[in-house]
Amino acid sequence: MEDLSLHILDIAENSINAGATKIVIRIAEDPGSDNYSLSVEDNGHGMDGGVLLKAEDPFFTYDGDKNKSKSKKQKKRFGLGIPLLKQAATECGGEFRLDSEPGKGTTLFASFRFGHIDRKPLGNIGATMLSMMCGHPEIRYVLFYDINGGPASGSSFHYGFDSDALKEALGETPVNLPEILLMVRDAINTAVMEGRDQTKTAIKSHNRV
Amino acid sequence: MQRLTIDDLKKIKERYEATFTLRHGNHRARVIIHMGTCGISAGARTVMSALVEALAENDVKDVIVTASGCAGFCSKEPMATVEITGQAPVKYCQLDAVKIKRIFTEHIMGGDAVQEYALVMGSENSY
Numbered sequence A: 001m002e003d004l005s006l007h008i009l010d011i012a013e014n015s016i017n018a019g020a021t022k023i024v025i026r027i028a029e030d031p032g033s034d035n036y037s038l039s040v041e042d043n044g045h046g047m048d049g050g051v052l053l054k055a056e057d058p059f060f061t062y063d064g065d066k067n068k069s070k071s072k073k074q075k076k077r078f079g080l081g082i083p084l085l086k087q088a089a090t091e092c093g094g095e096f097r098l099d100s101e102p103g104k105g106t107t108l109f110a111s112f113r114f115g116h117i118d119r120k121p122l123g124n125i126g127a128t129m130l131s132m133m134c135g136h137p138e139i140r141y142v143l144f145y146d147i148n149g150g151p152a153s154g155s156s157f158h159y160g161f162d163s164d165a166l167k168e169a170l171g172e173t174p175v176n177l178p179e180i181l182l183m184v185r186d187a188i189n190t191a192v193m194e195g196r197d198q199t200k201t202a203i204k205s206h207n208r209v
Numbered sequence B: 001m002q003r004l005t006i007d008d009l010k011k012i013k014e015r016y017e018a019t020f021t022l023r024h025g026n027h028r029a030r031v032i033i034h035m036g037t038c039g040i041s042a043g044a045r046t047v048m049s050a051l052v053e054a055l056a057e058n059d060v061k062d063v064i065v066t067a068s069g070c071a072g073f074c075s076k077e078p079m080a081t082v083e084i085t086g087q088a089p090v091k092y093c094q095l096d097a098v099k100i101k102r103i104f105t106e107h108i109m110g111g112d113a114v115q116e117y118a119l120v121m122g123s124e125n126s127y
């Protein structure tokens, strides 16, 4: 996985597979405390203790009731998404947590040392939102993007996006029309760039944000 | 640089309301992009963005683009299944932005499957 926004897309796909109707993504860049964190919270069917323990294991995929008889699909497939992100976080001096409650939902948290040489850049988070809204437009997506510039910059930046607010503004017009999806992508990426300009974090981290 | 404004949304709404087709299900085609971990790490997001760009550039509103999980051919990702209404579905593999745009022009709009990129013809139940 090349960048963090691809990991986010991948983790959100788990939420979608778990039947979530709302997915909240939080991204926080905090170069002053050398921290980069992200979380994905959903209201899907969650995991019980056994699945939760194994979810961090590579080569585990649980297909639930879809495959009562351990079909060939379940044997062949293995889950890589969560282990890949966990590895990326721990390799960068960060933390990884997976919390879940059956019937309530799941929250995944991953952090990285902001300045760690192997910390992946965020990448095209706008395209991640486009992909999710295109693939599953019925779901509510909320994105929070925060930058704490730290003492060197003295400023912070907060951005929020809520697909339900957009849907309300659109009325009858579907949110997954191509030109709307492209606008969402570009608006989010523009906001990220503006935030970095304002807080000067791009310069500070040698454009590795 | 683009900013999402209420004015922009109004314009899109007006144009959409004048031409809507998708709402009543009479769409030209459905394209399913495979979005498992394997697909995403191989470039599925770029493929989806490129297809959405092609639709917007050509003002095509009667093609549904959606996402599904891993198709079980992880080494052949990124993959997409194109279902033209009334025809057998075609699964395409090892896609990128250029290939999906060609599929858009030749298959989705032109009606001729791009054999070079096709994996299986007409076996919609293998995923």
Ligand SMILES: Nc1ncnc2c1ncn2[C@@H]1O[C@H](COP(=O)(O)OP(=O)(O)OP(=O)(O)O)[C@@H](O)[C@H]1O
Pocket (backbone or CB within 6 Å): A014, A015, A018, A042, A044, A045, A046, A047, A051, A055, A060, A061, A062, A063, A078, A079, A080, A081, A082, A083, A105, A106, B036, B037, B038, B070
């Ligand atoms: N948000 C979630 N809600 C409920 N269950 C989840 C959630 N995320 C993961 N799981 C469970 O953990 C398993 C492992 O997830 P992981 O992303 O690592 O692999 P996968 O989604 O099965 O396959 P892959 O990501 O490789 O396509 C999933 O199969 C699912 O059973």
Ligand SMILES: [Mg+2]
Pocket (backbone or CB within 6 Å): A010, A011, A013, A014, A079, A080, A081, A082, B037
């Ligand atoms: Mg997964």
